[in-house]
Amino acid sequence: MPYALFDRERRIGAVLPSVAEVWKQALEVGLIDDVPVADQAPGQVLPAGYHVEQVPPEEESEPRS
Numbered sequence: 001m002p003y004a005l006f007d008r009e010r011r012i013g014a015v016l017p018s019v020a021e022v023w024k025q026a027l028e029v030g031l032i033d034d035v036p037v038a039d040q041a042p043g044q045v046l047p048a049g050y051h052v053e054q055v056p057p058e059e060e061s062e063p064r065s
Helices: 019-028
Strands: 001-007 050-054
Touching: 001 019, 019 050
Parallel strands: none
Antiparallel strands: 001 050
16 A cells, blocks of 8 residues: 655545655655654654555545645
């Protein structure tokens, strides 16, 4: 299932095939300084309100709002 970046409930990023690609997109647009590593201590990496979420297949082709 594809993933996208969200600001609260609004999708703000492109639908991408993996979580890693969404993190890369967040890095490229300057939302984060580094991509998180799975074995590091957890913490808030994205600015408050932002999160990565799975996108149902029917939303893949819908434009961002």
